[in-house]
Structures are given as structure tokens and as C-alpha cells.
Amino acid sequence: MTAAGVQWPWRDALADLLRRSRLAQPDGLAAEVNAALAPLGLEARIYLVDQEQRTLRPVPRPGGPPPGGLAVDSTVPGRVFTTVEPASLPATDTDPARLWLPLLDGTERLGVLEVTVRGGTPLDDPDLLAGCDLFTQLVGHLIATKLPYGDALLKVRRTRRMSEASELLWRLLPPLTFACDRAVVAAILEPCYEVGGDGFDYAADGSTLYFAIFDTAGHHLRAGLGTAVVMSAIRAARRSGDGLYAMARAADRALEEHLPELRFTTAVLAQLDLQTGRLRYVNAGHPRPLLIRGGKVVRSLDGGRRMPLGLDDPRTEVAHLTLERGDRLLLFSDGITEARDRAGAAFGIERLTGLVERGTGDLPAPEALRRLCHAALSHYDGPPSDDATLVLVEWSDEAARAMLPSNAQT
Structure with a gap:
């Protein structure tokens, strides 16, 4: 609850993702993450670091082919991964504003979460930053939990066949x-x-x-x-x-x-x-x-x-x-x-x-x-x-x- 007694909307998003995750398959987790964020007017994309820890690779989600991978050593998301500190990119004429957050399971670095922010919400808005931080923590724990139950998330992290x-x-x-x-x-x-x-x-x-x-x-x-x-x-x-x-x-x-x-x-x-x-x-x-x-x-x-x-x-x-x-x-x-x-x-x-x-x-x-x-x-x-x-x-x-x-x- 806020000081004014109004329900904090991020609480509903966190509760909704927990509920959705109970029966989610590993390959469906990205869709459930976005479904939980939709009422807040936000979108997210999950990037997992590959086995070599050189590239951040996107987790597929419905709605088209995923973008390409992002180099750990030469990109803003890569810096977020190596430093475990969030970063923001303001809107441009062609791209909406974005937040990049480190995706962790405790202290195990899994990748990064890209959150697309529309509607003019300032990227330094305290509620936005606090909500995204808690939400990203939950996503990290859910990824670690879902990994053993299927191959989809494991395959995202691989660039070739494993012996x-x-x-x-x-x-x-x-x-x-x-x-x-x-x-x-x-x-x-x-x-x-x-x-x-x-x-x-x-x-x-x-x-x-x-x-x-x-x-x-x-x-x-x-x-x-x-x-x-x-x-x-x-x-x-x-x-x-x-x-x-x-x-x-x-x-x-x-x-x-x-x-x-x-x-x-x-x-x-x-x-x-x-x-x-x-x-x-x-x-x-x-x-x-x-x-x-x-x-x-x-x-x-x-x-x-x-x-x-x-x-x-x-x-x-x-x-x-x-x-x-x-x-x-x-x-x-x-x-x-x-x-x-x-x-x-x-x-x-x-x-x-x-x-x-x-x-x-x-x-x-x-x-x-x-x-x-x-x-x-x-x-x-x-x-x-x-x-x-x-x-x-x-x-x-x-x-x-x-x-x-x-x-x-x-």
C-alpha cells in the first residue's frame, strides 16, 4: 500500500507472475512475464548469457523472431551483466525508452532483462525502478527454477551441440x-x-x-x-x-x-x-x-x-x-x-x-x-x-x- 492507501500496482504484477508461473513450461515463461507486465503498460525481453559468457542471447517469445545476441564486452546490456548495475536508454525517434536490469538468481549471473517503457514515464521514477528491481529478481529465481524442467532455456544458452x-x-x-x-x-x-x-x-x-x-x-x-x-x-x-x-x-x-x-x-x-x-x-x-x-x-x-x-x-x-x-x-x-x-x-x-x-x-x-x-x-x-x-x-x-x-x- 502507498501512503495514500492506494494499492501499489507492482504488487499485482508480482502476484500475477507467481500465479502464472505455477504451471508454466520453461518455453512459456517469457510470455507469462509479459502477460504480468501488460497491465502496467510495459514489455520485457529476457536475455540469457551463453555458456561461453561472451554473448547475451534472447529468449524467444510469441510475436516474431527474436533479435540477435548482444556482446557482453561491448554493449550497454553487457556492461549491466558484468557490473550487475542497471542502466537506462532514453527514447529516440525510432525506439522507446528502455531499462536494462541484471538478471540474477541470488548472486548467480544469468543474463539481463530489457524493459521497454512507453507513455512518457521518467526512467528515474522511483516506483518504476523499485518495481522493475523486484520483478527482475523474481524472474531470475523463476528461470533458475524452470531450467531443469525442459530444454528451451538451456538451448538459448548454447551456440552448438554439447558432447x-x-x-x-x-x-x-x-x-x-x-x-x-x-x-x-x-x-x-x-x-x-x-x-x-x-x-x-x-x-x-x-x-x-x-x-x-x-x-x-x-x-x-x-x-x-x-x-x-x-x-x-x-x-x-x-x-x-x-x-x-x-x-x-x-x-x-x-x-x-x-x-x-x-x-x-x-x-x-x-x-x-x-x-x-x-x-x-x-x-x-x-x-x-x-x-x-x-x-x-x-x-x-x-x-x-x-x-x-x-x-x-x-x-x-x-x-x-x-x-x-x-x-x-x-x-x-x-x-x-x-x-x-x-x-x-x-x-x-x-x-x-x-x-x-x-x-x-x-x-x-x-x-x-x-x-x-x-x-x-x-x-x-x-x-x-x-x-x-x-x-x-x-x-x-x-x-x-x-x-x-x-x-x-x-
């Missing part, structure tokens, strides 16, 4: 971004349509954040199956209350029992106490994570070494480290550092370190990782020949708030 291994692993992985009031986790995988044995995982419960990265030897579906078995064994152990040592041993047994012909899976398994910054980790033959402090790589995590998972190594030792507020940990697979350009030069840890220090700075973790991955991929002569996975974990209260639009940071 069988990628189909398997993408369905097992958690969202690429997670944030709570004390930490942020961001991840990215390339080539996103041809992922073989790479994967990552995380879970936050109470004061503990668990996170991991995996790389099963080999390529294609068999490598993907190995990673799926390892992730399932570790999740089962974790959810039964086991610690890092027992998780690693559970993965050993699972690979030996179910996929003995596979050679091994390298991995880093870690637990972070979100209250104290106390980190515990095991490194099963994986590249050593990097500790980033004040924008500089200050050391690698060299402890907790054991044989790769599946090689039955009972000598697992758990290493310890205490982080400082604002520290970042970068986990990566060897597809990043061992990739070679046309001249045969390896990308290398030094080049990765340089990119981290030059290109990520104060950027929020998901955007820092997106730029870091794209910079690394530009080194290759064509797509990478091996999976390239990056996971960035930041222990910081401020980092989590920085991932929200400014009007939601209070």
Missing part, C-alpha cells in the same frame, strides 16, 4: 557462482561444450565452506564418468559427516570398485572455517592452488600431498593454513598451464600469475574469473586440447556484498 561427457558433468555441477555473507566461490570450465574429466564442487553449511576441483585422466565420456564417480563418492562421504581424509579414501574405493580401468583423478579437497579463516586441504596430485593477497600471488599451497585419487594411497595428510580477510584462492586444472600455442610454448604458471595480478584486481570474483579465462584462452591456437577449469574462492564480507547491485548492498 555426452559435457551433458553428464554440467548436470552434476553446482551453479558457477555462490556467495554468502562471508565468502564467494566462482568457477568456469572450458571448452564448455567438450568438457571431459574436469569438475568442481562446493557446499556451505554453518561456518564451514567445502570446495574442490577434479581432473580425471583421459578424455571424453570415460573421463566424465570417472569424475562423476569421484564427486558422488565424496559427496556421500561429506554428507555422512566424514572429513577430508575419509572423503579422499571414499573416492579411492569408488574408482577401484566401479571404474578400475581408469587410471586416476587428480583433485584438491578443501574446507574453510568461515569464522576464523582456518583452511584445511588435501592435494591429490593436482596443480598447486595459488594464494592471492592484495592482488598479488604470494605463494602456492604446497602441503597435503598424496597420490591421485584411485591409486589407493593411505598416507593422506591434511595440510593447514590460516587466511587473512580478503584473501583469494585460485584452483586450476593443468589444461590452463600446460596448453601450448602454435609455436609450442606452454602457457605456464608464470603467465597465469601475471594475468591474475594484472587482470583481476578489485573485480568481483565471477567477473575476474570470466576475464581471466578468456585471456588464457586467447593464448591458444584454437580451442584448448584439454579441459581448462578455474575456481576462485574469496574469504571476505565485502566481496560478497560487492556482487550485489548497489541498491541491494545495504
